[in-house]
Amino acid sequence: MSQQQGLGPRRAALYMLDQVTGEGKLLPEVIGEGALQHLSPEDRARAQRLATETLRGLARADRMLARFLQKTPPLQVRNVLRLCTVELAGGEAAHGVVNAGVEMVARNKRTSSMKGLVNAVLRKVASEGPEGWAKLALPRMPGWLRKPLKDAYGPEVIAAIEAVQFAGAPLDITVKGDVKAANDVLKGEILPTGSIRLKDAGQVSALPGFEAGDWWVQDAAAAIPVLVLDPQKGEKILDLCAAPGGKTMQLAAAGADVTAVDASEGRMIRVGENLKRTGLSAKTVKSDAFAFTEDGFDAILLDAPCSATGTIRRHPDLPYAKDGSEFGMLIDQQARMIDHALSLLKPGGRLVFCTCSLLPDEGEVQVEEALERHAGLKVEAAALERSGIDAAWRTEDGGLRLRPDYWAEQGGMDGFYIAQLRKPQ
Known part of the structure; x- marks a missing residue:
């Protein structure tokens, strides 16, 4: 060249x-x-x-x-x-x-x-x-982020996370149909939770099955909230804060009656394009989450806006574009979103709350405080009993804490917190 x-x-x-x-x-x-x-x-x-x-x-x-x-x-x-x-x-x-x-x-x-x-x-x-x-030491996360994470997980875990972040991320794929048949063509690795991982994928749109809509790109950790929700055919399910649409497609592929809501017009256009490519069906609504008031849903998936601190292995720009000043606003918004989502559920319905954050204030603490605000609301630890979900990832509160250093030898995963809440009858 x-x-x-x-x-x-x-x-x-x-x-x-x-x-x-x-x-x-x-x-x-x-x-x-x-x-x-x-x-x-x-x-x-x-x-x-x-x-x-x-x-x-x-x-x-x-x-x-x-x-x-x-x-x-x-x-x-x-x-x-x-x-x-x-x-x-x-x-x-x-x-x-x-x-x-x-x-x-x-x-x-x-x-x-x-x-x-x-x-x-x-x-x-x-x-x-x-x-x-x-010979040089591995790059560290900036102090504004490293300190709260070190306080939460300890220095050894943070060092392991930083090693995974520096190594970068392979490409994960969620398949619409038969995972083994798709992998026979893609020749990747089938992960315990059912995602396919490709180490050197190259141009995504040139991979076999892309044009046919057989699969979509989605980090393996990001696919787990829908596994926890366990959507059933014909259920009325809301995907709140849906873009870019990976979870919407998972829900639709399970046969649910899906409504996808997101405030970003551009991102919702992308959701529509992905649905069209994969031949899946969902109602798409461009709306602020709080302005959406349709209720009576059997289940809701709320992947709330957050610091995205669990995604640095795929998005190394985050530590340099942010400084932590938005944490307080995001934490308050997440609490209000949980309350709003619960109001849209029918009695006895289930809500999966998740964030791609490593900060306990955007995960474990949110669920703890939601239980205090809503009498009769329960965490369903049994929802975590799904194929491939390691028991070591479970938290004392009945949720799931995913970290980038899990599956480190295979390339790690995004950091997530996931919990299923059951609204009282």
Whole structure:
């Protein structure tokens, strides 16, 4: 690949890094604004991979670069150095990476005077090679997140979680029909809970069965709430906060009469597209959760908005785009959503509450406080007795605590809290 051929994806990756680290935006938001539109599908994938891998290794890159920098350069120059350091650590040819780094800095009038510095520093990084990179400590989560998680789980668990986060995430698939038949074609690994895991999936839309709608991408942990809910054919079920629709499709595939609600118009369009591709049926409603007042549901799945701290292995931009300041607002919103969801259930109905968070305040504590607010409300621990759900994941309160370091040798899983609540008759 020539230097010019490789510059487009690198410049796009650099722009995304600048937006995350400088503007506090999340990668999906930046991509949704068109950051990759000018690139070919192949280059889009490469740019996204470069940005993601750089964010995943950012703290380690900074540690390596600090040895060769007397003072911290401006953010865009720092991000060029970070991006190129991660590429060099991955074994990319030094000549092409160094030249690309110098070219990216030279093209910007505000940073062109620093091309000599970039050239010198990257040559020193290249001399260290992947061997020098491997000797550095694993990146840690930022202090605002690491401290509460360390308090909750202890230092050994947090170190194990950080190791899984740094390793990245394989691709998990939920199958509409026969899992074994699908895996005979996909040639992945069938996980205990029924998801298929692919280590080096490549372009998702090119995989067999995608166009036919035989399956959809969904982290294995994210598929477990529906296993706990155990939807039955013909049941009237509400998927509240439904986008991007993986759980909606699970419910529909089970034969339930599904209503999917989400406030985001763009994300609900995506839900509709996924339903169409998979040939599944559900009623889709664009609405704020609190504005949706239809009641009489047999069951409700509430995957409440949260800090998403359980998804960092797939979304390494989160620690850099957030600072924890929204925790209080999210925790309050989750409590109100539980109350609202219970009002939409018929007497004796069941509610599965879940969040893709590692913070107990967004999981165990929410259920504990909901039981105090609602007389007769019960946690159904028996709902966790499903195939593949490890008894070691259960909590004392009758819920399920999933952590990224579970199934670590197979690539881990998203962090989740899941509990089924039964409304009194």
